[in-house]
Structures are given as structure tokens and as C-alpha cells.
Amino acid sequence: MKAIKLHLGLLLIGILMSSCYTEVILEDEFIEESGFNTAQVLQSFDLWYIDINETTGNGEVPFLQRAFTISFDNGNVYANNNIAGLGKTGNGYGIQIGYFNAFPGTLEIDHDVDGRWLLDVFAVNGNTLELYDSNSNTSYYLRGYQLNRFDFDLVFYDNIKYLLQEYDVWEKTYTSEVGALNEFDRENFLQFFESGQDDVFKSSIDPVGSAINNLQWDYEGVYTVYDVENDETLKTLTLGYDFMGNDYFELYVINDSTIELYHPSSGTVYRFKGRGYIQYLKSDKTLDGKKRKKTINPVMQVKRSRE
Secondary structure, three states: OOOEEEOOHHHHHHHHHHOOOOOOOOOOEEEOOOHHHHHHHHOOOOEEEEOHHHOEOOOOOHHHHHOOEEEEEOOEEEEEOOOOOOOOHHHHOOEEEEEEEEEOOEEEEEEOOOEEEEEEEEEEEOOEEEEEEOOOOEEEEEEEEOHHHOOHHHHHHHOHHHHHOOEEEEEEEEEOOOOOOOHHHHOOEEEEEEEOOEEEEEEEOOOOOOOHHHOOOOEEEEEEEEEEOOEEEEEEEEEEEOOOEEEEEEEEEEEOOEEEEEEOOOOEEEEEEEEEEOOOOOOHHHOOOOOOOOOOOOEEOOOOOOO
């Protein structure tokens, strides 16, 4: 670590609390003096956004790896681990994931699943902290925001890939009458998940209304979510089918549990509803948790074809 240990005290508190858009004032400085001051720094913003792409080191802190935001309030720790419900769950703070204590320059977190962790706390600038895990030599960078200044929509659309993985299955509930017949008309269920380094989907032609546990998956392939150049709210989706190549859709989010897929080549609109919501941390089957990876969506140069 290149950080310099300094006695920052309440001066740092004032710097951090002055604005969530303060430019660089301090560089890699260790928050020391007292546990009280460290706690004040951690609580100076409502939300800390975890910029996963800025993480350094080869290890991981599981609860930071799966969270989009983390908050500290009177000894309690809250996190937004899911994209579904982002901005609404816990009035924007997410769910409680454990408890914290603050010591000079050190944060102790007792996580409900991952246990006890000791992390060093460094001030990078007026609204950015570094949490450093010395056991794995890994650093996470957190940017502070007040709740009413945080762009939940931007985080939501940047992480649509994870929304697709937060339900056991997506069931087709609507197919437009307008549109040419095509192979995808037969697909009634989709499932999205990670497998190794790939984002994988399965599809099923079982009848709508079938029990999730009884579904027979007819196909498995790789899917990709794309950003669209000059269109921040439009995402596109390709499903890799061997027998018909990459099927391409415009992806629209109706609400936290409903998506629309527009199929430009046929002009058909499909609507899918999520079944079996997976709340990370609270679900026994996800004790290992969803882990975010360093990713940047590839960019597709297309024009929105559905208004």
C-alpha cells in the first residue's frame, strides 16, 4: 500500500461531508486518530457505490464483491445486492447484512453469512474511500453519495445482465399478433446464469404454466447483453443458438420482474415475467452468493427499431 498514515480527525469529516462531488483533496491517506472519527467518515454519506471495475488485487471480500452499494448507520451495515428492487428495497439502502465497529483507520464488519472481517480504511479523495483487505492484498473503492443524489437508474441499466440472473426462470406471458413466424415463437421459458467465465442461458418449449421444477430444458447456449452507442437506456441481447445463429433482440425493462424482448428481424414483441426471485444473502441456496466480475458491456452500433 502506498498510503501515508495521517491524523485526519474531524478535518477529514468536514471535507467528506462538504459535497459528494468534491474533487481530489487527499490522496491515499490513512484515517487514524480515533474509531469515532472513522465511524463518522463511514456514515458521512448515505450510500457508498462499490466500483467493482476499480478493484485491485487477486482476492476478494465476498460481501463487497456481490454488493452494488453499502451503507453504515449506527453500527448496522446495509447493502443493495440485487438489481431487482434497487432504489426501493429498504427505502433505497437495501437489506441489512450485518454490523460494524470502527477503530482508528480500521473497519470491523460482522457479516451475517461471511463472518468477521477487518478492513483498513483510506481516504482517496473527498468522496472516495479505499477498503483494503490485508489478508488477500485486495482493495475496493467506494464512492459516497447522498440518497437523493444517487442515480439508481444508471446503476440499474448498467447491470441489466444481473437482473436476468435474479430469477429462477423467465416465463413468456405475451406474444404480439404482429410479426412474422419464427423459431423463437416456440420458446416459453428462459433461464440466465453464469457458468465459469460465460453468461449462459437455457430455453424450454414446455407449456406456459408448467411447474419450474418440471421444466425440460431443450437448449443451452451463451448470451450477451450489449450497450447501444448514444442510447443509454437501450440494451440489446443476443442468444446463441447453434441451429439459427445469434438471435438478436432489443431488451426493455417494464418493471423489476417483467422484461420485453423485441425481435427486429420478425417484428415480434415478447413479454417475459420472472418466477422464483432470488434475494442474495437471504436465500439458503445462494449462500455462496452472486459475485460481480470486472466487466464492461460490449457496445453495439445499432439504431432503436421499436419506438
